[in-house]
Amino acid sequence: MSAAETPVQVQAPLPQLQLMLAGGGLTVCSSMNPAHCKPGTVFAPWAKTSHRYEISHQSLARLIQQAAIRDLEASTRQELLLRLSSQAPTVLSQKALLELIDGLTESLEDKAYYALLDTLEQRQRTESGELVREQVQLDAGRDSHGSDIFRDFVSQSAKNSGQKTPRIAVVTASARDPFEAAEFYVQTLSQAGADVIWLPIDGAWQQATQARRCDILNLLGSQHNGYFDRMRVYPKLTEQQTVLCQEPGSLYSELEAIDGLFLSGGDQTLTLAAWLNADGTPSQALSILRSRFNAGNLVVGGTSAGTAVMASRAMITGGTSMGAIRYGISSQAPVSERCESQACQHKFPPETLTFRSAGGLGLYPFGIVDTHFSERQRQLRLVLLQDASRSGLALGVDENTALWLSNDGHYGEITGAAGVWFSEPQGKAGAIWQHRIHYLPAQSKLHLTEQKLIEVDVPVWTSGKCPNSATNSTGWLISPKYELNTDKHTTCDSRGYYRSLLLNTSG
Structure with a gap:
């Protein structure tokens, strides 16, 4: 066969990336977070610096x-x-x-x-009477990884839609006070190149809209979300929420028109409440979101709670690895978040691992998603819930890091400062649950199935010593509840990453 007759190998195009799962801790320079700013950064007179x-x-x-x-x-x-x-x-x-x-x-x-x-809370004003608000300076960050993740989200929304300036909606329902969080995300994504709108939906809005009682939005906000007196501090934002409650059709129109949707960090239980009816069924807004996402017409992303809520089958709602070992796993509502940092009244230990058995929004189709992963030693809480819920491929995303996935979950890329952790369920032998785990760095590209990674491309991999549970070289929580082993498929990187480690856990 001549050269002219040699068949041409055409590589299939990679799937479009539509789901961004960021692990929280995104380092962005703002007047409320000056530690993330370069030395000498100056803010405007109207910039809010503290509560x-x-x-x-x-x-x-x-x-x-x-x-x-x-x-x-x-x-x-x-x-x-x-x-x-x-x-x-x-x-x-x-x-x-x-x-x-x-x-x-x-x-x-x-x-x-x-x-x-x-x-x-004081409604702060400048000397000239202007209301103060948080100021973001996206280009002034000490560490570019956080700002790059936001820029990537805008870029991918533009690429997916074909729009030079994509229209992106922000939902801050994850926050106890969603009004406080709005300014940060709107400014951040605007500076990253998007046309940004804030959608003032939360659990209270959902309840008021269904009941057609927009007149009691403030009361429902205190009952369901735990915020008070927000009309005094954020008059324009609370007015937006009331108008949207009176005209919910405008929300559905926006969801049909936007190119990207970003969910903030906070509490994933609160996030989910913004998208469910009172009986726990998907709201009209969630049905639109899922339909457009599945059709390839919408890019969706989140950070921290906004990532955890993407889970299917089971959604982590609270607790720690140590809490899972000491107190077990419970499907009841989590203890208040403030109990983790200060004394407060609670019905059970705040470290108890809690979860929602029906999962979250379900945009990650294979199982559980966790965040702040290596930083908070969450490996055991993830696999123990994976075992208890019989979930598929589970993943944990480090801070300042993002995992991008296609809308069917089968192709992914890692970006940011650190890595993403994957646990493949391998079944049970007696009382021992078996897993094959991977910890992969940024710039990795991967193909996934419901149960495992089937192909991984890591651009840089320098052989190193494998983690050992006996010496705690993993940096994990020390516990007799697990052991690590290697086999012929295991490879480890000198930076602490690894592929195909064997993890055995006991209940």
Whole structure:
């Protein structure tokens, strides 16, 4: 056969990337996070740099009108008001405010605790009367990985839609206070090159819209999300939410028109509530989201809780690896997030691993997704829930890192500062659950199935010593509940990454 007759090998195009799973901790320079900024970064006079809390006769009068405060035990309420009024009038940082009421916070349930913070929060203004707000400077970051992840999201949304300036919607329902988080994400994605809108949906909005009771949005916000007095602090944003509640059809029109949708970090239980009906069934908004995503017409991304909520089959809602070992796994609602950092009332240990058995949004089709992964030693909490829920390929994404996937989940690429961890379920032998695990660095390209990785391309791989559970060279939590082994398929990289390690766990 002559050269002219030699068949031409045509490589099939790679699938379009549509799902971005970021592991949280995205380093972006802002006035509220100056540690992420280059030295010498200067912010505008209107830039918000901290939360401030005003103690005055007026703010205390507002506080006592909150039902969550009135419902406190009389002695607790009196002591709280006595301490606060002893400092009036003054403006305090959050640290100073909590020091002032030290010893009382443990007796405050979430509603009272957040009613206190929200009601005393100062509506800050500049000397000229302009409202202050967080200022983002995307190009001024010390570390470019976080800003690059946002830029990648905008770029992929543009590529998928064919639009030079893609229209991207942001949903901040993951945050306890979704109004506070809106400015950061709108500015960040705008500076990354998108035309950005904020969609003010959350669990309260979903409840009010279904009940056709937009007049009680504020009450539902306190009951379902735990925010209070937001109309005073964020009047324009709360007005947007009310208008959208009165005209929900405009939300559905926006979801049909946008090129990208980004979900913020926070609490994935709150994220999910924004997309479900009161009975737990998919809302009309979620049906539109899934339909456009599955058809290849929408790029979806999230960070932290906005990534965890993409899970199918089971969705992690709280807890730690140590908590899973000590207290087991529970499908009940998680303990308050603030119990992880300070004393508070709770029904069971806050470290207990909790999950939602019905999963999350289900855009990652194979199983469980976890975030802040290596940084918080979450390997065991992920595989123990994988075992308990009989889920398929589970994955954990490090901070400042993202895993991009095609909409069917079968092709992926890793970007960012660190790596992504994968656990392939290998079945059970007696009381031992078996897994084959991989920890892959940025720039890796991979093909996935429901149960395993079938092809991996890692551009740089320098042979190194494999992790050993006996010496804790993994950096994981030390526990007799697991052991690591190698076989002929195992390879390890000098930077700490590995392929095809064998992980055995016991319940």
